[in-house]
Amino acid sequence: MQTCVCVCVCVCVCVCVWISIYVDHGDPYDYGKLPVGDLTITKITDRSPMHTVAHFPLLAEEYPVVYFIGGLNGYMLVEWYTDVLRMVAAHGFVVFGVDYKFPVFDDAEHFIKHNFQQDVELFFKEIDFLKEFMENKMSAKPVWNKIALVCHSAGCDCFLRMLRMNATEFTSAIFLEPFSIDALDPMPDPIPALMYGTQLAEEVAPKCSLPETDFNQFYKIWKCPRIALEVADFGHCDIMNQQYWKVCTDICARSNETRLDEYHRFIQGAISSFLMTTLQGRQDAITYISNITNVPVKLIEHQTDWNCIHSKRNP
Numbered sequence: 001m002q003t004c005v006c007v008c009v010c011v012c013v014c015v016c017v018w019i020s021i022y023v024d025h026g027d028p029y030d031y032g033k034l035p036v037g038d039l040t041i042t043k044i045t046d047r048s049p050m051h052t053v054a055h056f057p058l059l060a061e062e063y064p065v066v067y068f069i070g071g072l073n074g075y076m077l078v079e080w081y082t083d084v085l086r087m088v089a090a091h092g093f094v095v096f097g098v099d100y101k102f103p104v105f106d107d108a109e110h111f112i113k114h115n116f117q118q119d120v121e122l123f124f125k126e127i128d129f130l131k132e133f134m135e136n137k138m139s140a141k142p143v144w145n146k147i148a149l150v151c152h153s154a155g156c157d158c159f160l161r162m163l164r165m166n167a168t169e170f171t172s173a174i175f176l177e178p179f180s181i182d183a184l185d186p187m188p189d190p191i192p193a194l195m196y197g198t199q200l201a202e203e204v205a206p207k208c209s210l211p212e213t214d215f216n217q218f219y220k221i222w223k224c225p226r227i228a229l230e231v232a233d234f235g236h237c238d239i240m241n242q243q244y245w246k247v248c249t250d251i252c253a254r255s256n257e258t259r260l261d262e263y264h265r266f267i268q269g270a271i272s273s274f275l276m277t278t279l280q281g282r283q284d285a286i287t288y289i290s291n292i293t294n295v296p297v298k299l300i301e302h303q304t305d306w307n308c309i310h311s312k313r314n315p
């Protein structure tokens, strides 16, 4: 006699929806491949806490966020830096540059009277604002749990104070020719950072970086993972768009204007190498700044403390 045995086979179909951040697999010193769009966000029309300029890839993918502040504690207009910021965006980042006061030169009295003081809370408020405001403003999708702070000069004083207040929102930081008189106490649990200086700012009068407040001092108060670079022959204004470079070099030591394009290509690459590693998760990209044979300009200082073998933290 035959018995019929029923066997049930259950087939599960899993569909994984994977949040995958765009990764640039190219050489960071090449120009990024993504076309970039710009948006100006204003206090009056958009009710933004600060005047902000956004640069973002036009391809609909997910990108980490870069939050930039310029010199003089954010009084130096972000509009002076847009060429390099746009190049960084083309490597796959949504870049926001903020102006503490806009237009600052209409407000010179406030500028001087308040001794460049700023309300650091405002920088946090701007991030909260942008999270909502940027929905539906572009096809790029900003990944808000991957934010890097990038600052120039005394803008780094603001970001240092922000990180001391509450660093939980931030993944990594780049201090470009930083200035802060508050860079004294060790950072207790610092995020991965790149500290960067230029020879002319450090050595040639009128100097725009000062010892004990500069990139070396930031490096000193930091812990692994951290990298410090200082390039030869370039200066404090060279990161700026050419028309503003001219204004800035009336104040800071003047470099060779014929090398500005070369410098912009280098600095956008150094910034992007660090951001690809810390925000896009491309571990090998750090070698473009950690291994000096890969750096296309002359360096006069280089310190790498990246692998953290003796500490608990891994990059």
Ligand SMILES: *[C@@H]1O[C@H](CO)[C@@H](O)[C@H](O)[C@H]1NC(C)=O
Binding pocket: 166, 167, 168, 169
């Ligand atoms: C720090 O920021 C995070 C993220 O915005 C927030 O959830 C947390 O409450 C903040 N902590 C403090 C002490 O302000």
Ligand SMILES: *[C@@H]1O[C@H](CO)[C@@H](O)[C@H](O)[C@H]1NC(C)=O
Binding pocket: 256, 257, 258, 259
């Ligand atoms: C500036 O750089 C160019 C190209 O490298 C060089 O030919 C020129 O002599 C330099 N000028 C000065 C003043 O150093």
Ligand SMILES: *[C@@H]1O[C@H](CO)[C@@H](O)[C@H](O)[C@H]1NC(C)=O
Binding pocket: 291, 292, 293, 294
């Ligand atoms: C640095 O890069 C060069 C050229 O790419 C390579 O030959 C060398 O092994 C690298 N050094 C280290 C320590 O990785």
